[in-house]
Amino acid sequence: MAEPDGRTLGDEEVAAAERVIRSGMLNSVWGTEARALEREVAELHGVRHAVSASSGTAALHLAVVAAAPDPGDEIITTPITDFGTVAPILAQNAVPVFADVDPSDGNLDPAAVAGLIGPRTRAIMAVHLFGAPARLGELRELASDAGVMLIEDCAQAWSSVLPDGRPVGGVGDVGCLSLQQWKHITCGDGGLAVTSSDELARRMRLFADKGWDRAAGRSHASFGLNYRMTELQAAVARAQLAKLPGVVRSRRSTALELLGLLEGLPDVVLPRPEGHAWWLFPLIVPDAAALAERLRAAGVPARAGYLEAPLNRAPVWDAPIYGTSRYPLEGYEPRPCPVAEELVGRTLLVVEWNEHYTPEHVALIAKVIRTGP
Numbered sequence: 001m002a003e004p005d006g007r008t009l010g011d012e013e014v015a016a017a018e019r020v021i022r023s024g025m026l027n028s029v030w031g032t033e034a035r036a037l038e039r040e041v042a043e044l045h046g047v048r049h050a051v052s053a054s055s056g057t058a059a060l061h062l063a064v065v066a067a068a069p070d071p072g073d074e075i076i077t078t079p080i081t082d083f084g085t086v087a088p089i090l091a092q093n094a095v096p097v098f099a100d101v102d103p104s105d106g107n108l109d110p111a112a113v114a115g116l117i118g119p120r121t122r123a124i125m126a127v128h129l130f131g132a133p134a135r136l137g138e139l140r141e142l143a144s145d146a147g148v149m150l151i152e153d154c155a156q157a158w159s160s161v162l163p164d165g166r167p168v169g170g171v172g173d174v175g176c177l178s179l180q181q182w183k184h185i186t187c188g189d190g191g192l193a194v195t196s197s198d199e200l201a202r203r204m205r206l207f208a209d210k211g212w213d214r215a216a217g218r219s220h221a222s223f224g225l226n227y228r229m230t231e232l233q234a235a236v237a238r239a240q241l242a243k244l245p246g247v248v249r250s251r252r253s254t255a256l257e258l259l260g261l262l263e264g265l266p267d268v269v270l271p272r273p274e275g276h277a278w279w280l281f282p283l284i285v286p287d288a289a290a291l292a293e294r295l296r297a298a299g300v301p302a303r304a305g306y307l308e309a310p311l312n313r314a315p316v317w318d319a320p321i322y323g324t325s326r327y328p329l330e331g332y333e334p335r336p337c338p339v340a341e342e343l344v345g346r347t348l349l350v351v352e353w354n355e356h357y358t359p360e361h362v363a364l365i366a367k368v369i370r371t372g373p
Contacts, residue, residue: 007186008243008355016235026231028052029209033234040241041177041192045169049201050194052229053208056155056178059191060125061088062204062227063174066195067149069094069122072328075151076116077125079310079340080106084178085127085153086311090321093328094122098312100337104269105129106282106348109339110138116335117142123149128157128168130350131277136162136171149173155191158184159248161275168275169194174204179233184247184279185240187233250355251278254362261366268369280306281351283369288349291369298368301352310340 020026020033028034034052042050053059069075071093077085079098089096099112106129113124124143126134136152143150152169154160155178160168169175174197179190195201203222206213211224255278259270262283269284285291288304295302312334320326351365 008240008247009186012239012242013236016239017232020231020235023231028228028231028234029214031231031234033231033238034229037229037234037238037241038192040238042194044241045167045175045194047170047175047194047196048198049196050192051201051204051208052234053191053193053227054229054233055084055189055227056176056180056183056191057084057087058208058227059176059178059193060084060151060153061091061225062193062207063125063149063151063176064088064092064094064123065207066174066193066197066200066203067123067151068203072120073122074118074120075123075125076113076121078106078108078127078129079312079334079337080129080306080344081127081153081311082155083311083314083316084155085125089125090329095120095328095332096311096334097121098310098334098337098340100339101343102135103339103343104284105132105271106340106343107132107134108139110135110142112337113139114142117146117148121146121148123151125151125153126172127153127155128160128277130271130282131157131160131279132271132282133157133160133162133168133275136168140171143173152176154178155180155183156279157277158244160277163275170196173197174200179237179240184251184277185237185244187236187240190229190233190237247355248277250357251353252276254357254359255281255353257359257362258366261362262369265370278353281353282306283349283351284343284347285349286347288347292349295351295365295368298364300365300368303350303352305344305346305348306350307344310337310344312337313341 025031038050150172152172152175175194177192207224208227211220211222213221292302292304
């Protein structure tokens with residue numbers, strides 16, 4: 001079985017890195033590669049701005065900063081996601097409020113979100129889990145009616161497409177992308193936040209550069225951190241970006257093959273292919289742990305649950321946040337999310353996926369799933 005971490009790194013990325021090194025300028029403040037990457041990513045997503053950052057988590061932090069929560073304000077998000085979705089909420093002294101998920105795909109359930117919007121809500125943060133587009137139309141309407149920001153975590157969803165044909169990332173007030181090692185495209189680590197708002201872009205650029213208003217000289221206009229992407233990261237990411245259509249096309253092709261081979265299988269909920277970018281291939285089955293074990297025994301990289309526990313049940317909520325303080329979480333107890341807890345605890349299985357899988361790999365995966373114990 002092919003390794004799940006097949007990458008498309010090659011001569012183009014080597015040439016990009018060499019170009020930057022030979023230029024002598026590796027810092028994006030004075031270089032050209034990060035600004036070029038921002039223009040290309042903004043154009044890809046049909047928005048006015050892209051702000052580069054050192055990681056996908058940093059990009060999400062920029063989005064939370066743009067939402068400008070006061071300490072103790074709330075941001076509604078999903079319990080099935082990487083902790084990088086939630087860490088920026090805590091970093092801004094805001095409180096994550098976990099809404100339950102759609103049992104068919106693990107993405108945020110808009111009805112669950114609607115019941116949690118309150119006077120301290122400042123944003124809804126949706127995650128396009130495994131590359132499946134979330135129900136953004138409904139979430140956009142909820143956010144607009146409540147006067148709060150909608151943030152899209154697109155870390156797993158490069159080139160995911162909404163029902164109206166738009167790419168994910170441009171419907172929310174801010175969309176966040178990741179270039180971490182195992183994403184569709186990579187520069188090792190890196191991220192971008194995309195938006196059509198001039199004001200949100202201004203806030204994010206300032207925060208990513210230590211609040212430094214470069215046009216005003218050595219003047220720090222606001223609090224910020226150093227989340228700058230390097231020129232080396234940006235140059236490699238630009239080479240990768242050119243390969244993105246082929247990467248997603250290949251992943252979609254083999255995923256559709258597997259869907260066809262698994263069609264009609266009893267007690268198995270297959271993912272909907274519409275708009276999916278296939279970062280992972282998820283299945284909902286009666287006993288995910290047993291099936292994952294069978295797949296691994298056959299050489300197929302697969303995991304039950306994706307997480308050890310959904311984030312509303314993570315150990316972090318029983319630990320201090322800053323020093324010995326639990327601020328702003330004194331008395332905080334995450335809400336139960338029974339659908340998410342059932343998925344992660346028993347029924348969700350994810351098969352690692354990449355652009356180098358062949359029909360033979362797909363046939364093996366289907367055979368193991370169909371034949372049973």
